[in-house]
């Protein structure tokens with residue numbers, strides 16, 4: 001069955017979210033995403049340019065869409081990075097416990113995200129973020145970042161949580177996503193341990209898409225399901241902007257604020273640079 005059928009079951013805009021994963025190279029961003037989506041881990045290192053993933057859920061009768069942007073640690077294209085700050089609804093900032101510089105980058109990243117959001121006045125509040133101190137399985141003798149130091153910093157910042165994780169040992173990965181979803185007021189069932197992972201073509205998913213009961217007498221319709229779209233393509237810059245603007249307008253209406261500059265105008269200095277490097 002072709003992958004586009006996953007999207008036939010379209011989620012309403014209010015149920016669509018983009019999660020952006022940021023941090024320096026080799027801290028384990030891709031490993032965390034891979035654990036979350038596929039419960040897989042690979043010791044081999046392959047640098048990421050930018051990876052896009054999509055997971056669809058059926059939770060309590062509603063369809064949700066979670067797009068995940070796994071970014072490059074060396075950010076070869078600054079415009080791509082800025083776009084990821086602007087279009088992200090929630091963020092995971094990753095450092096490695098054996099690399100202090102990677103923690104300093106997390107602190108800088110948080111400031112840059114807040115500055116980007118403020119620059120186009122689309123969001124009033126800080127977006128939900130979680131800090132992942134990854135590679136917590138490494139020997140204590142190699143540790144450069146103390147848990148207490150990070151916990152102290154995080155306790156002073158808004159809408160931000162912190163956990164040490166190990167993608168390698170599957171340590172705290174479920175908790176990382178669950179805490180972030182709670183912070184963002186998303187359904188907790190989106191976290192890996194609280195829904196059944198199915199694949200496209202699974203009868204329960206196909207039935208859920210059509211809004212019909214797969215189970216006898218519809219009794220188990222409420223079982224949360226999640227499916228990873230195997231060939232999801234990163235939306236174009238244009239679709240990113242349209243979606244981000246629609247969300248911004250929605251938030252603006254909710255906050256009853258006066259007119260705001262559009263995201264597209266905030267990005268215009270970067271647009272030509274971005275076009276030349278769009279990952280499709």
Ligand SMILES: Nc1nc2c(ncn2[C@@H]2O[C@H](COP(=O)(O)OP(=O)(O)OP(=O)(O)O)[C@@H](O)[C@H]2O)c(=O)[nH]1
Pocket residue numbers: 023024025026027028029030031032042043044045046047048049071072073074134135136137138165166167168169
């Ligand atoms: N010991 C240990 N190694 C890990 C862990 N997570 C990732 N690694 C390893 O660290 C290396 C880098 O992991 P990646 O997930 O590719 O790092 P990344 O942050 O995505 O790197 P870029 O894509 O270059 O930005 C790989 O060899 C992984 O196997 C972990 O929790 N513990």
Ligand SMILES: [Mg+2]
Pocket residue numbers: 029030031046047048070071072
């Ligand atoms: Mg990577």
